Amino acid sequence: MANQKRVLLLCGDYVEDYEVMVPFQALLAYGVAVDAVCPGKKAGDICRTAIHQLSGHQTYSESHGHNFALNATFDEIEATKYDGLVIPGGRAPEYLALNEAVVGLVKSFANAKKPIASICHGQLILAAADVVRGRKCTAFPAVKPVLLAAGAHWVEPETMASCTVDGNLITGPTYDGHPEFIRLFVKALGGSIIGSGKRILFLCGDFMEDYEVMVPFQSLQALECHVDAVCPKKKVGEKCPTAVHDFEGDQTYSEKPGHDFTLNADFESVDPSTYDGLVIPGGRAPEYLALDDSVIKLVKEFMESKRPVASICHGQQILSAAGVLKGKKCTAYPAVKLNVVLGGGSWLEPEPIDRCFTDGNLVTGAAWPGHPEFVSQFMALLGVHVKF
Numbered sequence: 001m002a003n004q005k006r007v008l009l010l011c012g013d014y015v016e017d018y019e020v021m022v023p024f025q026a027l028l029a030y031g032v033a034v035d036a037v038c039p040g041k042k043a044g045d046i047c048r049t050a051i052h053q054l055s056g057h058q059t060y061s062e063s064h065g066h067n068f069a070l071n072a073t074f075d076e077i078e079a080t081k082y083d084g085l086v087i088p089g090g091r092a093p094e095y096l097a098l099n100e101a102v103v104g105l106v107k108s109f110a111n112a113k114k115p116i117a118s119i120c121h122g123q124l125i126l127a128a129a130d131v132v133r134g135r136k137c138t139a140f141p142a143v144k145p146v147l148l149a150a151g152a153h154w155v156e157p158e159t160m161a162s163c164t165v166d167g168n169l170i171t172g173p174t175y176d177g178h179p180e181f182i183r184l185f186v187k188a189l190g191g192s193i194i195g196s197g198k199r200i201l202f203l204c205g206d207f208m209e210d211y212e213v214m215v216p217f218q219s220l221q222a223l224e225c226h227v228d229a230v231c232p233k234k235k236v237g238e239k240c241p242t243a244v245h246d247f248e249g250d251q252t253y254s255e256k257p258g259h260d261f262t263l264n265a266d267f268e269s270v271d272p273s274t275y276d277g278l279v280i281p282g283g284r285a286p287e288y289l290a291l292d293d294s295v296i297k298l299v300k301e302f303m304e305s306k307r308p309v310a311s312i313c314h315g316q317q318i319l320s321a322a323g324v325l326k327g328k329k330c331t332a333y334p335a336v337k338l339n340v341v342l343g344g345g346s347w348l349e350p351e352p353i354d355r356c357f358t359d360g361n362l363v364t365g366a367a368w369p370g371h372p373e374f375v376s377q378f379m380a381l382l383g384v385h386v387k388f
Contacts, residue, residue: 003388004031004032004033004388005031005032005033005083005084005189005190005191005388006032006033006034006035006081006082006083007027007032007033007034007035007082007083007084007085007086007189008034008035008037008077008079008082008084008085008086008109009023009024009034009035009036009037009085009086009088010037010038010085010086010087010088010096010102010105010106010122010125011036011037011038011047011068011070011088011092012038012039012047012090012092012093012095012096013038013047013048013091013092014047014048014049014050014090014091014092015047015049015050015068015088015089015090015091015092016049016050016051016052016065016088016089016090016120016121016175017049017050017051017052017065017066017068017090017210017244017258017259018175018178018214018259019088019089019090019119019120019122019175019178020036020047020049020068020088020090021049021066021068021211021215022175022178022182022214022215022218022219023086023088023117023178023181023182023185024036024086025215025219025371025372025375026178026182026215026218026219026222026375027086027182027185027186028371028372029219029371029372029373029374029375029376029379030186030191030223030376030385030386031376031385031386031388032186032189032388034071034086035071035072035077035082036068036069036070036071036072037070037072037073037074037077038070038074039074039096039099039101039102040074041070041073041074042070042073042074043070043071043072043073044069044070044071045069045070046067046068046069046070047067047068047070047092048064048065048067048068049064049065049066049067049068049090050062050063050064050065050090050091051063051064051065051210051244051257051258051259052089052090052120053259053260054160055260059142062091063256063257064244064256065210065244065256065258066210066211066244066246067246067247067248074101077105079105079108079109079112080108080112082109082114083114083115083189084109084114084115084116084117084185084188084189085105085106085109085114085115085116085117086116086117086118086185087106087116087117087118087119087122087123087125087126088119088120088122089118089119089120089121089122089140089174089175090120090121091121092121093121093122093123093124093125094121094124096124096125097124097125097127097128098128102125103125103128103129104129106125106126106128106129106131107129107130107131110129110131110168110169113167113168114168115168115170115185115188115189116131116168116169116170117170117171117172117181117182117184117185117188118139118169118170118171118172119139119171119172119173119174119175119177119178119181120139120140120143120172120173120174120175121139121140121142121143122139123137123139123143123146123147123171124143124146126147126150126169126171127146127147127149127150127152130150131169132147132150132151132152132169133150133151133152134151134152134153135152135153135166135167135169136152136153136155136164136165136166137152137153137154137155137164137166137169137171138154138155138156138157138162138163138164138171138172138173139171139172139173140173140174141156141157141173153166157172157173159176160173160174160176160177161173161174161176161177161179161180162177162180163177163180163181163184165184168188170184170185170188175218178218178221178222179218179221179222180222181222182218182219182222183222183223183224186222186386189388190388191386191387191388192386192387193223193224193384193385193386193387194384194385194386194387195382195383195384195385196223196224196225196384197224197225197226198220198225198226198276198277198382198383198384199225199226199227199228199274199275199276199277200220200225200226200227200228200275200276200277200278200279200382201227201228201230201270201272201275201277201278201279202216202217202227202228202229202230202278202279202280202281203230203231203278203279203280203281203289203295203298203299203315203318204229204230204231204240204261204263204281204285205231205232205240205283205285205286205288205289206231206240206241206284206285207240207241207242207243207283207284207285208240208242208243208261208281208282208283208284208285208286209242209243209244209245209258209281209282209283209313209314209368210242210243210244210245210258210259210261210283211244211368211371212281212282212283212312212313212315212368212371213229213240213242213261213281213283214242214259214261215368215371215375216279216281216310216371216374216375216378217229217279219371219375220279220375223379223384223386225382225384227264228264228265228270228275229261229262229263229264229265230263230265230266230267230270231263231267232267232289232292232294232295233267234263234266234267235263235266236263236264236265236266237262237263237264238262238263239260239261239262239263240260240261240263240285241257241258241260241261242257242258242259242260242261242283243255243256243257243258243283243284244256244257244258245282245283245313245367245368252335255284267294270298272298272301272302273301273305275302275307276307276308276382277302277307277308277309277310277378277381277382278298278299278302278307278308278309278310279309279310279311279378280299280309280310280311280312280315280318280319281312281313281315282311282312282313282314282315282333282367282368283313283314284314285314286314286315286316286317286318287314287317289318290317290318290320290321290322291321295318296318296321296322299318299319299322299324300322300323300324303319303322303324303361303362304324306360306361307361308361308363308378308381308382309361309362309363310362310363310364310365310374310375310377310378310381311332311362311363311364311365312332312364312365312366312367312368312370312371312374313332313333313336313365313366313367313368314332314333314335314336315332316330316332316333316336316339316340316345316364317336317339319343319345319362320339320340320342320343320345321339321343323343323344325340325343325344325345326343326344326345327344327346328344328345328346328359328360328362329345329346329348329357329359330345330346330347330348330357330359330362330364331347331348331349331350331355331356331357331364331365331366332350332364332366333350333366333367334350334366348364350365350366350367350370353366353367353369353370354366354367354369354370354372354373355370355373356370356373356374356377357377358377358380358381361381363377363378363381
C-alpha cells in the first residue's frame with residue numbers, strides 16, 4: 001500500500017489494557033500500519049497491562065489485564081518514518097516520563113508537528129517532554145497538577161469521554177473517550193470515514209471476553225456508527241462483568257476478571273429490523289446465551305435477512321444453536337470446532353489464530369488477536385471504510 005499511514009504506539013509495563021489494545025487494533029483494522037514498542041524490549045516481547053476502572057472508590061481500582069505483544073523493537077525505530085504517535089495511559093507513563101530516549105522521541109514528533117494522541121496518564125510524558133506549554137490539554141483529573149506545572153492550559157473534561165484538540169495535539173481523560181479520541185487521530189492523519197451512520201447491535205452477556213466486546217464496539221463507534229450493546233434480562237446502564245482470556249503457556253487459555261462493560265440499550269425493547277449488522281463477542285457468555293430462545297430468534301432474524309453478522313471465538317456456539325451454520329464456511333476458537341461441525345458448518349482451520357473468514361454475510365474469527373481482520377471484514381460487509 002503505497003500511501004499507507006504509519007503510526008507508533010508507545011508502550012510500557014502496566015499500560016492500561018484498553019488504552020493500548022483498542023487504538024492498536026482499531027487503527028490496524030482501518031488499514032494503518034502500527035508499530036508497538038517499549039524501551040528495553042524487542043519485537044515479540046510482552047508488556048503486562050493493567051485494568052483500571054472507577055468502582056465507587058476515591059480513585060480507580062487496578063487488576064491484571066492481558067499480555068500485550070510488541071511488534072517492533074524500540075531501539076530500531078526511526079521517528080521520521082512515522083506519521084503519528086499514540087501514547088496510552090495506565091501506570092507505564094510514570095516511569096516512561098523519566099526515560100530520556102522516550103522524551104526525545106516525543107519531542108521529535110512535536111517538533112515535526114506530527115499528530116500526537118495521548119490519553120489518561122500518558123500526558124505525564126507530554127509534560128516531561130515540554131510539549132504542552134501554552135497548549136490546551138486534558139487528562140485523567142489526577143494528572144492536572146503536573147500539566148499545570150508544565151505550563152499547559154488545563155481543560156476540565158466535561159465527562160470522562162471528552163477529548164481536547166490543540167493543533168497537532170489530541171488528549172483525552174480515559175478509555176471511555178476512545179471513539180472520539182481515535183476518530184480525531186484518524187482525521188489528523190488525513191483520513192476520512194466513508195459509509196458512516198450504520199446501526200450495529202452487540203449481543204452481550206456476563207463474562208464475555210473483555211477485548212472481544214470493547215475493541216469492535218469502540219472501533220465501530222469511532223467510525224461514526226451507532227452501536228447498541230444489549231444483554232438479555234438487563235437494562236441500559238447496567239453492567240456485564242467481562243473475562244480476560246489469555247494465552248500463557250497452559251493447555252488452554254487462562255481467565256482473569258476484566259473491566260465491567262456498561263450496556264447502552266435494553267434487550268427487550270430492541271427492534272432487530274432497525275439494525276444494519278450484528279456482532280457476537282466470545283468468552284463464556286455464549287455458553288448460556290445459546291440457551292435463550294429470544295437470543296436464538298434474534299440471531300436467526302439477522303442471518304435469514306442476510307444482514308452482516310460478525311461472531312468471534314466462542315460466539316459461534318450461539319450460531320450453532322440457532323441452526324444458521326448449515327452450508328456456511330466458518331472458523332472459531334479451536335475448542336468450538338465440535339459445535340460448528342455438529343451445527344452443519346464447514347470448519348475452516350484458524351491458522352494462524354488471527355485468521356478470519358467471510359462467507360456471504362457472515363464473518364467469523366477464532367480469538368481476539370484476529371480483531372484487525374475481524375473488524376475490517378465486517379466493515380467491508382457494512383460498506384464502511386477509512387480513506388487516506
